[in-house]
Amino acid sequence: LRKYFDDYNGIVMVAHPILAQILGQVCRVFYIHGEVASPLEFDISRSEKIFVPLRETAEAFISMGISEDRIIVTGLMLEPELTAKCDLIKAERLNRLEAGKRATTGFYNSGAYPKPHVWQIIEGADYILKKNPGNIIISCGPEERQFQRFKSAISQYKPTTSIKSFDEGESRVLLLHNKDRQKLTLQEIELLPRIDLAVMAAHERTNWTLALDLPTVFLKPNIGNFAPMNYEYASEHGTVFPHKEGHIIEAIDKFIVAWREKDDIFRKAEGEYDPGGCYNAADIIIKAME
Structure with a gap:
């Protein structure tokens, strides 16, 4: 090189x-x-x-x-397509909170598909669907194998890939999948105004946590050189629901209770970010x- x-x-x-x-x-x-x-x-x-x-x-x-x-x-x-939407995304989420609407949780698979993260997504999704506090969106990643894994793991809930079917209440689970990574990212951004809780690794999307005041549960363990430091900063300055590795349900439960009680944590911003x-x-x- x-x-x-x-x-x-x-x-x-x-x-x-x-x-x-x-x-x-x-x-x-x-x-x-x-x-x-x-x-x-x-x-x-x-x-x-x-x-x-x-x-x-x-x-x-x-x-x-x-x-x-x-x-x-x-x-x-x-992402440039997201920059202009930040205020809209924050406002729509607070409107849902004040109106007492059920929360929508977005799960985002990591690019390297680490098994602990994949299984936590499946565990968290299954828990939410059984407890019934709201709908979920899972971004499966560009690999067909990952898409099929999630589809099979939650097949009893009849997941859909159609936004129209999801919007019309035909399914409580929307699966995002596209072999083109850029197109998949654009799908994620298009749907971010609907997301009330993000479950994801502490990598690049940590910027979402900060810029959007986005309530977040980070997948554990923090893998690589960047994730531990991203996690530490976001936990201090963002709306993050922490948990010990292996106990992701505890963090999701904390969010569910806080959302139901319209906790002030959702209105608290540590700082404005450009x-x-x-x-x-x-x-x-x-x-x-x-």
Whole structure:
């Protein structure tokens, strides 16, 4: 990879610290660090510019000895299609809370499909459907095998892939599946205004927890370098229902009780976050290329 970019005169944009470490040795690198977490295991010091979502993220990199003038705080890096919907999503969820409507829970499968996460999604979905506090949406991931696994595990509830059938009450379970990862993400974003609780890993979607004040139960264990730090920050600043590994039902129960009682926790925001990180970064990158 280094050989391919050796003596390349343009700017190479990367979104993974390992690539920043490798390519920073041979060409100009703009490193897009989209997550809150700032693991110190990677050497990104050769990156010409480093784009980070929060001041806290920047300070962690500065503590590594990276010059502050190379770090740009952009705001949370949400999917561009989601950025303009943040206020709407928060408002619609609070309207449902005040109206005493049942909550809809969104379950989001992780990209690597770790077995503990998959089984927690199935366990949590089955519990909600039996207890009957509301409907559920499961984003199964792009793999057909994962889609079939979820479909089989909750077959007794007659899940559907049709939003129309879901809206008309023909099924309480909507399964999202698309082999194209980008199209699946767009489906998730389209349905986010309906979600009252998100059950997901503490990876990139942690940005949803913060930007949308989205009530969240994080899947355990926290896997990889980023997830533990994302989890810690979101738990401190977001509406997160914690639980010990292996006890996800306890966290879901806490949410159900809080939703039913219209707890003030749903109106409490630790801070306002700029959701336009991708747009802010793009403006700077375009100017650098002119």
